[in-house]
Amino acid sequence: MNYQRYIDWADDRIVDDSRKVVLAFLVVTLVFSAGLGNISTNAGTQQFTTGLPAEEAFDQVNTEFSPAFSADTGSTQLIQEESNVLSRPAMLRMLRTQESLEEHDGLRVTSTSSAAAIVARELNANATTTEAQIRTVERATDSEIDAAVRRAADDPQFTALLSNDFNRKSASASATIGVVTHELPAGLSSGSGQGGTSPLTDIQRQAEFTVEATGQGSITVFGSGILADEFSNVVADSLILTVPAAILFILFFLAIAYRDLADMALGLGALFMAIVWTFGFMGLAGIPFSQMLIAVPPLLLAVGIDFGIHAVNRYREERDGGTDIGQSMRVTTDQLLVAFGIVTGTTVIGFLANLSSDLPPIRDFGYVAAVGIIFTFLIFGVFLPAAKVELDRLREEYPIPTFSQNPLGSEGSRLSGVLRGGVVIAERAPVAFLLVTLVVTAGAGVYATDISTSFSQDDFLPPEDNPDWIESLPEPFAPSEYTVTGTTNFLEERFTTTQGGGVTVYVEGPMRQDDALEQIYRAGDDPPESFVREDGRAKSSSIVTVVRDRAERDPQFRALVSRNDHNDNGVPDDDLGEIYDYLLSSSSRDAALNYITEDYRSARITYEVEADAGDGEVTSDARDVADRFRFEATATGSTVVFQAVSDVIFESAIVSLAIALSGTAVFLVFIYWVIEGRASLGLVNIVPVVVTVALLAGTMRYLGIPLNAITGTMLALTIGLGVDYSVHVVHRFADEHHHHDLVTALDRTVRGTGGALLGSMLTTVFGIGVLALAVFPAIGQFGILTALSIIYAFFTSLLVLPSVLVLWHRATNVWPGLSGLPGFGRRRSPAPGDDD
Template identity: 45%
Template sequence: MSLAERVETATERLNTTIVDRPRAVIVVFLLVTGVFVGGLGSVQVSAGGLDSFTEGLPEQEAEDEVTENFQGPFQSDTQDTTQLIRTDSNVLTKEALVRDARLIERVADRDDLRMESASGPAPTIARHLNPSATTPEAYRQTLERAPRSDIRQAVRELESESRLRGSVSNDFNPTSVSASASITTISHDFPSSFDDLTAVQTGIQGVADDMPGDVRAFGSGTTEAEIRQSMSDSLLIVMPVVILLLLFFLVVAYRDPIDVLLGLVTLVMTIIWTFGFLGYTGIPFSQQMISVPVLLLAVGVDFGIHIINRYREETARGFSPVEAMREANDQLIIAFVIVTVTAVFGFGANVISTLTPIRNLGIASAVGILFTFLLFGVFLPAAKLVSDDVRTRFGVPEFNSAPIASEDSVLGRMLAFPAQVSQHAPVVIVLGLLLSGGLMGAYGSGVGTSFENEDFLPPEEIPAYLTELPESLSPGEYTITSTINLLDDKFGSSQGSTVKIYVRGNLKQDHALEALAAPNDNPPESLAVGPGGQAEARSIVTVIKSHANENEEFAALVARNDQNDNGIPDQNLEQIYDELFSSSASDRAQRYLTEDYRSAQIEYRTDPDATQTEVTAGGAELADRLRFEATATGSVVVLAAVMDLIFQSAIQGLVMAIGLTAGFLVIIYGILERKPLLGVVNVFPILVAIAFLLGTMRYLNITLNALTATILSISVGVGIAYSVHTTHRFIDEYDATTGAHEAMMVTLTGTGGALFGSMLTTALGTGALALAITPILGNFGVLIGLSVTYSFLAAVIALPPAVLLWERIHQWDLDLLARLRPAV
């Protein structure tokens, strides 16, 4: 038995089971649904922010080691800290400092807030005034008793200390002793099993709200809480809109309440299966995952419209319900299998991504598509037969069982128009599509890439249309974005970002310090911001020079060990480090050198006009120049690394999706129909659609980010369905008619109606994501809606002339074989 015969036998058996034993099919599917219901309670919810993308990156691991080894005076692990950001006309007055100290004291009095220590202007100034002040109560008492003049003098004396300057805004003026904002950092003592930082930071915000002044509690807990809230709000806003749109189109497409109910039940089962799978496998539900149920609902409706519409076509021809469903399934089940496999290729192509959230999205969407096929390709036909049988028994009338479009309808004539035109000049049309697609693809190749906090966070100002929603749907209040903007405004630098070089090795070797300073004289352009084009670097070398200027004895030690008289010692380095770490410069030294003298960091200021790519390349170049194991890191470098991976994921996913899809279609059409070239014809429309999508992305200034990077391969998975359904129906009609043109006309007036209906449901259903709170989901919704629209138009416009060209090539092959046969 040939492979084609085996496939045909398998599909016939499946079809026979559906048609002959529909009740048994329904029972099995309901039992499986019960199993998946058990997994719903295990679904984990993840905020899915920046951290989920940077985990495991070498640049991020280096950044983590830098943070752990070289924490500044008050830079505790951000996972275990809460920042209290105070804004006022002047946060350095006695009254403001006393308020900060009182706030710290009240937080410390709450055992559930688990405060271990506090740092910031109030503790720093209090300890300077009274070195024995080591508790929150002592901070407050010291500041309350100190004269204003003493507090002002203490601030001036601490002017150059990073422990003060790093905790006040960049408008700090030591002369007038003023600043408009300050940060007080609360460090927590959590057991290893503690995982409720959100509750702690919410409690601290409650304490701050009960006191005068504008204070915001900020940390990873509050950030995650607002991201989770925006996810919930997005689902509450998007899902009702999606369901209403799908319900509307189900009503329009089915025009029968019982059929609509069947479609809705099948959709609900699809979501239960998918979320149950997530629960059992432990794949977390993140922001990116919100797109999965929307996609599955839209694709499921697509499948449902095709099966119900084809069933109605057969009943309209006079077949009984059982025979009509047998005929419809016989024609559609192979198309459904092809669409499912190609959709799995498109969605599952994201599995190759090295970024965990994108990989999880690929797994969930690919498995969800398989579930969609089983439910809409097997369960729905069985349920339709049983419902029609029950309807007949109880005499329930059919409301409207006509197909969506026919050859005589206005929609049918509109859909057939491209095929009518194509018969006159198919070569010209195909060449025109290739040219326009090539131009759009070339233009779209310049689409940007982005990866930033703003992608995941709710906007600072919620759009007006969302605030007008009913209270049950209206989004909550978000402060995280405005807080981040406040931090950038008050504490950010206008002098560019910072690149860190993490150095590992034996730094007691005589050449170590000279090696650390050597790259500074001829740095890459993006780091050449110092005098004479030098790099502006801070390292253990700068601490040594600074302390030598302050301490004559230490300066003499450096001079004795500086053989080339350039201010950098090059022998007896261990002795110099020992003296430095035992001096008043110890805090500064620990910021750049570990106590075992085997790890160091160098901080380079960057050119404000340099791009992330230029800065990252510059940091990597300097790291390569060092005579030690060195890694460039810092927030700019980490984000650039993720952006590169996002772009790679997008391109690799697209290439993999198209390659697998094209290969599969060539093989399957070759096996089943002995027409392998139709597989190539099938891919042509989707290539045109993706080219136009890329061009539109660039025109609309929508970048490839953590979610939209998946749009290219997903577009293959969703869009190829339109070409597959059209081609498969064409093959059925082509075998029964005399020419490709006539077959395509019948195809577009029949299947074209179902395609049009499914396009509307999918485009508008997925496009509803544009209403989501976060920009990352909104842009994805816009793009998937455009992708579906382009795919439908390409299937209707680009496929007919391509099929006509295929017929010519196919006929040439047949004629050639006919001429060669007598000679053989």
């Protein structure tokens, strides 16, 4: 395949039509900039769960059994913490808070509920309004209130609203939750409100202000709207913290790498264009900006900085030899367009491997990053060289200040002596060194097999307490005031049954069938280890619980149950339609509809689980219990959904790694066969990448960094980024080896390309490493791991790759037909000094 004519055509456009090329790219930049205003944001955990069976079942449960979560309603939690929330003053504070929210027309309150309201109704069954409940509690004596609490303790709904330390005997608890239900404007439940927030967010922020104004200091307002608001704030705050720091580091290291103000301005302008093109494309394509995509700008900077430094440094090498502007740039682009093309192809393969994920944000990330890398290739492969040609031609006509134009790692410099360390090893003991490398790589790979996976809201939220230095930052760098992490931690610690401490089994089937309730009852026999046991059975709540509770209090219903209970276990197994009809026509209607739908076609059972049980164990046990039903049953609940996402993340990481590695290998083998006639160079190119991936995976386990929604892409990305370094070394070596012997080719490669790689490595490591400053953990971990992957890729390319190339050289000269594939071992004419 004669690819050179395409390269020559591009060379001609860059050198002969440089001004037209620059203008064309500036026009395209203006076009893409129009899309910047269309970018929306998408934050939180919900974006990762779309389409999972457990999540779809969870949505069904919320829709069918919890009206507060229906399409046009929303709920707000009132979290109260006191020495005893069941004391008269504490309950009055809760009830008065409910009343103040009900009276606020803008909050669209349709109902409120709380443990205090239930106690008031125990004291006076006619106290159906909040105002009447306040009067009832005010008039009751302490002993009457305590007695009412003990009676209410029989109601699962009452105890579910109280913290785990509820003591029935002393009628006390340290925390409770009240629930406020809001009616949202029809069709706007998921739309945008003021400032791009949801209507529920606006309502809950207003509710916060109302509660604070009433002086109820022991009560905190919390809800999904506030959670979503803080998810979005985390994105903005992370960008405000990381982008300026990244700019400072990049400017510093680019100043060292370019050592010329005008050249550095060109490099920065090209980086800016790459960002504008990529995010403008997102806006035009309607792709929302999520936490995952915070990593895209640093990745584009990493590749763009690398391309820019290589282009300028290679051009300077030619100019340093006395060649004119046009010829120097032709030689530069003739070589680097091929290298950049290889890097772009392999990097795009690494990013597109994420399209294999079942999680939409990871797919979006892979897609946007791949498009961004293609844009970066065009800008730094075509625009930057053309702009450099124009700049240097203007320098010949006008007194534009010019500083150092010497290439990095020029012969005789101290840096060149350091960079050739890998060549020294390759000359003296390549086999021994590669054997040690093999042992280290295998050990790191085996060690990494126990790397953990996770998925939780904590990955997207800042720590409960930010470091003091972050809190002391001035505006506009000071982060928002975050309360959600502390609140969610509090709920998880105090309210096991309400915050994911239990699991739900969603059952679909003809619930009028005679054995329907028996199936629910028998599923609790011989409970698995992670389930809480009560009298030898799984502790659960279901329609069976409602039936038994009603039977204890209602003689007429008890007789009905007894007539239809053929095995005398308290669970009816005949005429179930009549049983349900009775419940739905009684005061137990609301309790029954918590566990069975009005059409008697589906039901839910909630099981309590041990506090110290792992999510994986709980999920596995819940699925085992669901399998006990003859009806279609699905294990769900937040624990199960998050574990399902965690499993998908792990699967995605492994699949994308396999796709990226195999795809990259095939691509490199093909491309080196086309351009060099030596397909085996493609396999050589992969060796340092494999070492880098193994080292990074082992580091993740050692540092305790799990594969989560953000870091789960790292293994595939390491291939995409790491191959960048090895491609530059191998391609430069192949080019030099056409004209020089083995050692000279290696020397010239590590001095020229190695110097550019060092500048690129330092700039991108610090530029991406600043993601560690992000105010939520997962992006910080991503920044650390990306920086480490680049460091590993740099050192393996300069230390490991020379020894691999020496062995490759020996092998292809001894076995010219190596591996029998087309192009493997096809020999060039020997260079002077080659020792065959």
